[in-house]
Amino acid sequence: MRNRLLPFLSLPVLMLPAVAMAEVPSVAVDIPPVHSLVSRVMGELGSPDLVIQPGASPHGYSMRPSEARSLADADVMIFVSDELTPWLAKARETLAADADAVELMEVPGTLHLRYREGATFE
Template identity: 35%
Template sequence: MISVFSIADTNSVVVTIAPLHSMTSAVLKESRYHAELLLNTGASPHDFQLKPSQRRQLEQADLIVWAGPNLESSLVRIMSQKQDKVFGLQEYGSALTIFPFRVNHEFEADHEHNGSDPHFWLSPENAIGFVNALADRMARLDPDERELFLNNARQFATRMQDKARVWKQQLAPYHEVPFIVLHDGFQYMDHFFDLNFVAAISVNPQLAPGLKTIHRINDLVASQQIRCVFAEPQYSQAPIRHFIEQQHLGFYTLDAIGYQIEPGPELIWQLMEQNVQHLTSCFSG
């Protein structure tokens, strides 16, 4: 059968980061569209330069999905030039529960984040909201495949709800266990699973904490009986490794973007599963 789309049409949906790409792939399953990942999982979404090939991807895309300026500030200009085919937080945000960045009351930070926290996909409820909103957007783009997109979204929602129930049961015994993180990128997960987040050591995880901060961490560990510290795998743990060993704290990674996971439809599931397992391992140790 000859497609109603011209040969010039690419039928591509370009997605900036791996978690959104994974969820987009679920919506597009068995459709005429394919999801293309703009940034590999080793690239920082905060400060990168687009290659000519990536600019062509964006130019040829039928739709561009991104997390927004609070995560991908270097894309703001080019996204503003392609507003007619951009699907961002402004379009799907109403389907999500969005939190502002948390204020770090415990430690002096090198700078404070402003605006909304972009890591919304770490909440299973938000993941479902995003997928439903994208299915609606794709249905408007291609009404002929409307039922396929909506059915794919329903399948995703059912699977996520089932998984979330299991993860909640697994973490339920530990909701009072206090923990700290190197960098605060996980509040959506904290809220959904009712976890006892105490503080983030730094706004910028690439900077070593100063002597004053180390003293305050020591005081916090003692007063709150902290036994777990988490850091993202893409950042060096060297700035806090000595402190962790000295205090005999449990240390595991939490991953917000799938840094060590193969991109694709299963990434979002592997990402959530891995984080839940690492939380459980540290809390139960």
């Protein structure tokens, strides 16, 4: 009897990861450093989609269709600021209008440093 019950008892346990994953929001981020941080926070729950590929300038970027799809599918969009990625503001409005937007420069407690110039940021 015990051997016959084992498959039925283990079925709900096997289904738990699928249920948990269904509740995890789809997350899109703007640049690789933010991707790294958000990936660490999400842990094993999932991985955020990266919009701006490593090595590309965030100031003027042309999205690929797959990156635009990541924005369109996002439940949450995490980005540094519109000053860093001015073109992304319009893309967020059109592609990710229903997504919750998190602008990291506007998060309470974010330390804003004054603009520095020179080779050694004097």
